[in-house]
Amino acid sequence: MTGTDVPPTDPVPYTADEMMSVASARALADARCCFVGIGLPSTAANLARRTHAPGLVLVYESGALGAKPDRLPASIGDGILARTAVAVVSVPEVFNYWLQPGRIDVGFLGAAQLDRFANINTTVIGDYARPTVRLPGAGGAPEIAASCREVFIVLRQSARSFVRRLDFVTSVGHGGGGGDRARLGLPGAGPTLVITDLGVFRPDPQTRELTLTEVHPGVDVERVRAATGWDLKVAADLRTTPAPTDVELAALRQLARSLEAAPDPAREG
């Protein structure tokens, strides 16, 4: 088996979440440093360090620069981050000296809701003043999305998370489309990659609308459409994500075992 073009009928020895984390880790092949959100982004960045990107510099908003944890951190302030970091700095310094001037290659974020231009909501479901669900809020994300050279987003995909219109714009992806980031004065390139449990999306070069460019093995386009709240654009040369290798899966499962005490880190915004 080559790892590509797995027929959809094949039984898959991995979960959709594992495929999502492996695809996310692979995306960090060319990055030098990554500003890491907790949950799925942290899993991906730590998996990348354990597989193909051992030199990847992990930056956590708690002030750990170049953290090298030997297990998954339970939170962005886990003591293992400070103990293994090249340098530990204050929170104002992380944002003002390291993030804001554009020293970080990739900001890796999660999201509760995403729209077709990869804008992110992590604030409320429903009306802001009387929300149906009050979510955690912005954290570091608005400025990570603004100032990193590029942004990757990882989230589980459903019609509830991939929505036509966000209830609240917490962090700006491509705003209303092509040219909006420049108009808003946002220095970074914005989201260049969105990875879900179903596939991979990239913004159209002109319109900046998310386009499905890869489906994970065993997923068809109709399933992705059903889990998307807008009329989904699909790339003409749609590819299938190579399935996780045994090495990737072993490294990911070892990481997951290292954090069995903490339930579902993806629920953190």
Added chain:
Amino acid sequence: MADIVSMAEAVAELVRDGDTVALEGFTHLIPMAAGREIIRQGRRDLTLVRMTPDLVYDQLIGAGCASKLVFSWGGNPGVGSLHRFRDAVEHGWPAPLALEEHSHAGMANRYVAGAAGLPFAVLRGYAGTDLATVTSTIKQITCPFTGEHLAAVPALNPDVTVIHAQRADRAGNVQLWGLVGVQKEAVLAARRTLVTVEEIVDELTPMPDAMVLPSWVVTAVAEVPGGAHPSYAQGYSERDNEFYAAWDAIARHRDSFQRWVREVVFA
């Protein structure tokens, strides 16, 4: 010079009804014991300021101490929701909670301005977000030198800031290390400050990357070993991740939370 007192005396003296209160500590060194003391002393109508409300403010909000929250990320790190915070915002229980909501960068810079004695801070932030539309303390300004549009946020100057640190000497000089978050700025921005410490020592031996807050910017120091639990104090304790997970069930329902207040806070 800082007074070395008991935590109960310090809270009674320094934290008053209606105050703007910041309990800081970014995941590490969260002054949890001081939060429970504020609940025991029945403070009301507080404006609570904190980047990450965490369990400490979930407890204060659920206990009815707060009327307003100034914050940037309100979740249970690694676990999920802060249910008391959500109940207050979604249902007004036990009392309505006004929100003043920022990003981390905005909150950090508000403390920086407060510490520096400036009226506001400037940052490249918030552009295009809805935060600027719901939060009146986010404004746009134009750089007088380059013409760039930037965000301005007003200084935070709490009536009282409370932090937890590893140790202090008998003169009240405070030493902390590891992830030091925004504590220096939060202390220097405040009118009054209380520092709880793991231990009071004769001499502060140097530690790598340690920060020292001189006694003359600290109002009171109280020795409270384990005062950050379930958060942690590097060199003294580990984060109790199991308690963070257990808090989800305690805080999920009003009954179980109120039982926790009765049986743990007022034990």
